[in-house]
Amino acid sequence: MKTKFSMRWRKMGAFALAVGMSLSMAYAQTVPMSAGTGVKVTQDEVSTTITYNEKYQTATYKVKQSNVTEVSLNITADSQFCIKLCDASGEAFETDYPCYGVEESTTDDYVYTIPSTEELGQIQIMSISDGQILTVNNLEVKTSGAATTSNIVKVPTSSVKDGHGVTVTKADDKAVIDYEEKYQTATCPITSENVKEVTLDITADYQFCIKLCDATGEPFKTDYPGYGLEETTTDSYTFTVDETEKLAEIQIMSLTDGQTVTVNDISLKLRNTEARPTGLVKGVEKDANGYYSLAGLMNYYGMKFGTNVTDTNIYNSNNTAINNFHCNSITASNEMKAYSLLDQYASKNSPDGMPRMNYTAGDKIMAYAAENNLGVRAHTLVWDAYMTDWFFREGYDSNKPYVSQEVAKQRLKSYIEQVVTHFESKYPGVIYCWDVVNEGVEPSSKLDANDPRGVEDNIWSQRVGSDYIELSFKYAKDAIDKCALENGGKTNIKLFYNDFSTFYPEKRDAICNLVKSLNSYEKDSNGEYIKLCDGVGMQGYIGGYGKQDGCMNTGDITLIKNAIKKFHSLGVEVQVTEMAVRNYDNSPETIEKHAKFYKALFDMFIGLNEGEDKPLTGISIWGLYDNPSMPTSDYSWSMNSPYCGLFDENFKPKEALKLVEEALVENLPASAFDEDKKDEDKKDDDKQQETTSPLSIVINSDWGQGAVANVTITNNTGKDLDGWNCTFTTNRPITQVWSANLISNGENTYTISNPEWQPNLKAGESYTFGCMLGSGDASVNAVNVTLK
Numbered sequence: 001m002k003t004k005f006s007m008r009w010r011k012m013g014a015f016a017l018a019v020g021m022s023l024s025m026a027y028a029q030t031v032p033m034s035a036g037t038g039v040k041v042t043q044d045e046v047s048t049t050i051t052y053n054e055k056y057q058t059a060t061y062k063v064k065q066s067n068v069t070e071v072s073l074n075i076t077a078d079s080q081f082c083i084k085l086c087d088a089s090g091e092a093f094e095t096d097y098p099c100y101g102v103e104e105s106t107t108d109d110y111v112y113t114i115p116s117t118e119e120l121g122q123i124q125i126m127s128i129s130d131g132q133i134l135t136v137n138n139l140e141v142k143t144s145g146a147a148t149t150s151n152i153v154k155v156p157t158s159s160v161k162d163g164h165g166v167t168v169t170k171a172d173d174k175a176v177i178d179y180e181e182k183y184q185t186a187t188c189p190i191t192s193e194n195v196k197e198v199t200l201d202i203t204a205d206y207q208f209c210i211k212l213c214d215a216t217g218e219p220f221k222t223d224y225p226g227y228g229l230e231e232t233t234t235d236s237y238t239f240t241v242d243e244t245e246k247l248a249e250i251q252i253m254s255l256t257d258g259q260t261v262t263v264n265d266i267s268l269k270l271r272n273t274e275a276r277p278t279g280l281v282k283g284v285e286k287d288a289n290g291y292y293s294l295a296g297l298m299n300y301y302g303m304k305f306g307t308n309v310t311d312t313n314i315y316n317s318n319n320t321a322i323n324n325f326h327c328n329s330i331t332a333s334n335e336m337k338a339y340s341l342l343d344q345y346a347s348k349n350s351p352d353g354m355p356r357m358n359y360t361a362g363d364k365i366m367a368y369a370a371e372n373n374l375g376v377r378a379h380t381l382v383w384d385a386y387m388t389d390w391f392f393r394e395g396y397d398s399n400k401p402y403v404s405q406e407v408a409k410q411r412l413k414s415y416i417e418q419v420v421t422h423f424e425s426k427y428p429g430v431i432y433c434w435d436v437v438n439e440g441v442e443p444s445s446k447l448d449a450n451d452p453r454g455v456e457d458n459i460w461s462q463r464v465g466s467d468y469i470e471l472s473f474k475y476a477k478d479a480i481d482k483c484a485l486e487n488g489g490k491t492n493i494k495l496f497y498n499d500f501s502t503f504y505p506e507k508r509d510a511i512c513n514l515v516k517s518l519n520s521y522e523k524d525s526n527g528e529y530i531k532l533c534d535g536v537g538m539q540g541y542i543g544g545y546g547k548q549d550g551c552m553n554t555g556d557i558t559l560i561k562n563a564i565k566k567f568h569s570l571g572v573e574v575q576v577t578e579m580a581v582r583n584y585d586n587s588p589e590t591i592e593k594h595a596k597f598y599k600a601l602f603d604m605f606i607g608l609n610e611g612e613d614k615p616l617t618g619i620s621i622w623g624l625y626d627n628p629s630m631p632t633s634d635y636s637w638s639m640n641s642p643y644c645g646l647f648d649e650n651f652k653p654k655e656a657l658k659l660v661e662e663a664l665v666e667n668l669p670a671s672a673f674d675e676d677k678k679d680e681d682k683k684d685d686d687k688q689q690e691t692t693s694p695l696s697i698v699i700n701s702d703w704g705q706g707a708v709a710n711v712t713i714t715n716n717t718g719k720d721l722d723g724w725n726c727t728f729t730t731n732r733p734i735t736q737v738w739s740a741n742l743i744s745n746g747e748n749t750y751t752i753s754n755p756e757w758q759p760n761l762k763a764g765e766s767y768t769f770g771c772m773l774g775s776g777d778a779s780v781n782a783v784n785v786t787l788k
Contacts, residue, residue, distance in 0.1 A: 034060045039127075047076075048136040052127035060090075061123045067143050068120040069113065074138035076107040080128045085112060087264075088121030088172065091203060091234045094569070095509070096516060097128070097452040107137065108520070113569045117201070117236055153192050155266035160188045160252070175263040179254035188250040188266065195247040196240070197269035197607065202252075203234040203262040209253040212239055220245045223555045224255070233505075234264065237558045240600035243271070269607070272666075277673035281665065287325055289653060295328040297664040300672055301606055302614035304329040304432075306377060307624045308578070311335050311364040315779025318651045318696055322624070324372050329432075331377040331577070331620055335361040339386045341419060347396040354414035355391060359422055366427045377577070377620060378423065380435035380498060381416055382472045384458035391415075392463045408463045413475045420479040420493075428487060435498040435537055435577075436476045437469045443510050453517055454510030469497070469514065470521045473532040498537030498577055503556070503563040511536060515570050535617070536567040540579030542601075546638035548584045552597040561604050568615035576605070576616070580623030581656075582641035591655060594643070599659035606667045625649065629710050629768050650696055650714045650766060694787040695728055697780045699773070706735070707773040709780065711752075714766040717787060721761045725753040728785040732776030740769035749784075 035041045038053035050059045071085065077099050085094040098110055114120050120141075125134060160175035162168050165184045169176045177186045198212060207226040211219035225237050241247050252261060280286075284296030295305040306329030313319045323330065334340050346356035369376045392408055394400040403411070423431055442456040447466050455461055460468045476495055484491035497514065501507050518533040538560070544550030564574045581601065583594045609616050623644035630637050646657040694716045699709045713726050729749040734742075743751040752769070754761065761767055773780065 034062070036060065050125060050134045050136065052130075052132045052134075054130050055127050055132070058124050058126045060125075061139070063120050063122060063141060065141055065143050068141055070111065070140075070142040071114065071120065071123065072109060072111045072138075072140040072142075073123075073136065074107065074109050075125075076105060076135040076137060077132075078102065078105040079132060081132065081134055082124075082126040082128055083110060083112075084122075084124040084126065085114070085118075085120055086122040086124055087119055087234065089203075090122055090124070091232065092124070093118045093234060094566075097513060098516075098520075100452060100517065111571075113571060115565050115569045117199075117565065151196075151270045151272065153268040153270060155188065155190065155192075155268060157263050157266060159266075160186055160263055163187060166254075173264075177252060177261045177263065179257075179259045179261075181257050182254050182259070185251050185253045186261075188252070188263075190247050190249060190268070192268050192270060193246075194271040194273050195268050196271040197238060197603070198241065198247065198250065199236055199238045199265075199267045199269075200250070200263065201234065201236050201265035203232060203264060204260075205229055205232040206259055207255050208259065208261050209251075209255060210237060210239075211251040211253065212241065212245075212247055213249040213251055214246055215248040217249060217251075219251070221554060223553075223558075225555060225558075235505075235558075236562055237555070238561055238604065239554055240557070240603050242596060242600075277670050277675060279673040279675040280677040281668065281672055282674050285325070291653060291657065292661055292665065294326045294660070294664070297661070297668075298619065299328075300668055301609045301616075301664075303605070303609065303616055304375065304575075304618040304620075306330050306375075306618065306620040308333045308620070308622045309365060309368070311361045312699060312702060312778055314364065314368040315777065316698070317779065317781050319625075320368075320372075322647065322651060324374070327374060329375045329377055329618060329620060330365070330369055331379045331622075332362065332365040333622075335365050336378055336419075336423075337380055337383060337386075338391075338415070339388055342388055342391060342415070344388070344390055344396055347391075355396070355411055355418075357415075357418060357422070362423070363426070366423060366430060370427050370430050374430075375432045376427075376430050377575070377618070378431045378434045378493075379577075380438035381419060381476060382412070382436060382440070382460060382468070383438040384456070384460050385439065387459055389459070392459065402463060405463065405465055409465075409471060412464055412468070412472065416472065416475040417479045417482075420476060421483060424480070424483045424487075424491060424493070428491070431493055433494040433496055433535070433575075434476060436473050436495050436533075438498045439500060440469050440497075441499055441507060441510050441514055443506050446510075452510065452513040454507070454514070467521075470518055470532070473497075473518055474522060477530070477532050494534035494573075495532065496535045496537045496575065497533055498539065500539040500541060500578075502536065502538040502567075503559040508563045508566060512566060512570060515567070515572060519571070531571075533572060535573040535575060537575050537577040538563060538567075540576045540619075540621075541582065541639065542580070543582030543641070545582075546584075548590075551582045551584070551641075552593055554597075554600065557597075557601055557604050560601075561608065564608060564615055568613075573617045574615050575618035575620065577618075577620045578622040579620060580640040580644045582623075583643040584641050586628065586643050591643070595655035595659045598646075598656045599663045602660050602663040603667070606663060610667075621646065625651065626654075629712075650712055652714075693782065693785050695726060695782050695785045697730070697782055699778075699780060702778060705775045707732075707780075709771055709773055710768050711740075711771055712766050712768045713752075713761070713787065715761045715763055715787065718763055720763055721788070723754060723759045724761050724787060725751055726785065726787045727751045728782040730780060730782050732780050733774040734771050735774050736772035738770045740767075 036058040038057045039059050040051040041059055042049050080097055080099045083096045084092040086092045157175040158170050160168050163185045165180040166186050167178045168186055204226050206229055207224055210223045212221040213219045221239055284292050286292055298305045306327045308331045310333050341357040343356050343358040350356045390396050390398045392402050394403055440456055441454045443454040445457055446454045447457040447461045455466055473495055480491055480493050515533050519531050520529050522530045524530050542556050567574050581598055605616055623640040625647045626643050626645040626649045628642040628649055646654055648654055694714050696712045697709050699707050701708050715721055733748055734750055740755055741753045743753050
């Protein structure tokens with residue numbers, strides 16, 4: 001994040017402005033700063049000093065250059081202050097609060113990347129305390145030529161038209177819409193054809209409504225942005241237009257009397273109408289059902305594709321067949337978290353007083369990944385949920401007092417060093433990133449009400465300190481650097497901060513402040529800041545929690561897109577982690593809607609990575625398979641939802657998989673296709689039925705000597721069955737069956753028939769019954785299956 005300024009720039013005078021395009025640089029001797037009320041600005045040959053009477057007063061530098069890509073400021077301060085990057089109207093699109101916790105005069109550099117969607121018009125420097133004095137030693141503005149994309153069309157804001165009770169005023173290339181009453185509408189006709197995506201940049205202080213309409217004025221997409229707004233906010237809203245939808249008009253409707261909405265920009269992305277290549281995608285395999293490997297396709301966009309696994313389902317052949325083909329990354333659901341690794345008995349008896357771990361479950365995951373050439377998103381070193389309280393107590397005894405903060409730090413450091421070193425030494429190169437801290441930010445329950453990072457009041461911040469996140473990253477970075485030295489410099493693990501609700505503005509902005517704090521926490525021997533945080537993991541639980549209302553809301557796609565861009569503007573990469581597109585309804589209409597939402601989501605992901613700069617480096621779906629058999633009381637029922645998958649509960653591809661693949665293929669350049677190898681494979685449901693077993697067994701709980709499992713029978717015969725029986729052989733004995741009839745068994749071969757209350761099984765339908773298993777392998781496989 002830090003930029004090192006040359007002595008030439010320092011000697012150029014008080015407040016030097018450097019404007020660069022490509023490799024050429026231009027310089028200006030002085031830069032005018034305008035003083036706000038109660039603010040005095042004085043300038044000499046070496047610096048510009050800003051003196052404030054009271055807190056929340058502002059000095060402003062007006063930026064005259066266009067296409068600014070980066071801003072660097074060198075400022076001396078002895079207490080926290082505020083930097084705002086604003087558009088020409090003074091609306092801030094980036095806000096930072098440097099010098100949190102500073103108690104003496106400090107000089108530092110502050111560097112900001114300007115997103116391509118923003119146009120920098122002002123830099124505001126605001127006081128946070130009365131009588132504050134700041135010294136600006138240097139300011140650099142870097143510019144570049146504006147990017148052009150052939151399929152992007154700008155719609156003039158002057159196209160926005162008045163309506164009944166609505167007045168539209170054109171000013172500074174903006175359309176200011178004033179409404180007399182709620183539910184009044186301004187319209188913008190769209191003349192471009194083959195619109196694929198619409199992006200509107202809008203300023204509002206209250207919730208409003210956007211409708212995308214056809215030629216008759218009927219809306220086919222409706223969104224209500226700005227829910228909960230309490231102050232004027234500028235944001236971008238992006239909508240995907242399906243191929244079956246024809247955009248002819250955008251309507252912007254008020255939701256309160258006397259509302260004002262300002263349209264700053266409207267842009268359209270047009271669909272490529274050229275004939276699509278008919279060849280196979282180069283270097284990407286297809287499975288027996290005609291589907292490309294998702295990991296192979298996503299490699300073209302600079303992204304990994306993965307899912308979560310457990311130390312039991314890695315032995316399920318149905319899971320592993322799909323995971324090994326479609327993924328190049330996996331994440332342990334729980335096996336590499338602190339509460340799973342820490343060993344209380346061994347810790348009590350450790351000779352050096354430091355904690356000890358049991359790596360049995362974690363090693364199973366790592367061994368599976370190494371054997372199948374899968375990278376691991378290691379998750380997670382530090383998390384407050386379910387964290388063992390005894391870790392913080394004397395002698396690791398739950399009944400004894402808590403240790404001092406210093407001892408807690410020593411234990412944290414030792415724990416991180418041991419875990420990182422164990423997995424990297426035993427499985428070198430398998431882990432490509434660590435979630436160092438998970439869910440440590442919560443603005444609604446933060447430890448310090450004045451902390452812009454929003455660090456949560458939890459057991460870690462209480463026992464280690466409010467900088468436990470920064471310390472955790474420092475300890476992890478030190479451990480990785482040490483491993484690199486021991487491995488000849490070959491260790492290349494990146495460090496991530498991971499959290500939920502990251503696309504909601506309040507939490508998003510707090511995490512941005514945390515990332516800035518992490519990457520300005522410590523300096524190396526040359527005085528340069530050490531980059532501790534390489535990326536942000538955005539948990540992707542999308543939609544209403546535990547209910548269908550709120551699911552598949554297109555507005556969420558806009559929020560996610562804006563958050564990815566904002567995180568990446570800090571100089572870090574972004575990965576969408578723990579993604580589950582929630583859906584609690586298995587009706588055909590909703591399953592189709594779920595698939596289309598998935599496609600729109602991936603269209604957005606792909607669009608972000610279209611250029612050379614690729615903010616997204618990975619997508620991990622934690623709801624890859626449906627699971628309708630889990631009870632509604634199960635945490636995962638609400639958290640993931642029963643019908644969130646790309647595959648159904650019988651591991652069969654859903655429409656969502658088909659449309660995700662379609663999005664990945666249709667956005668590829670022509671050079672990605674081999675025209676000498678024609679793509680003649682068709683996705684055939686009958687073919688899928690032939691290659692999918694009619695029976696699957698999923699273990700719910702396993703204690704070694706026995707297990708409880710669900711057995712699902714799927715009618716893949718192509719005809720309705722009036723009374724059925726299924727014969728199969730397993731590698732683990734079945735000792736009891738319920739909700740079905742056990743007709744015969746011998747040498748682990750069983751015949752099961754339908755219960756009296758469920759005689760009919762229509763073609764394609766499934767029926768699940770329960771069973772008890774005896775001792776045996778952790779993975780249960782069924783062979784020689786016949787259904788009639």
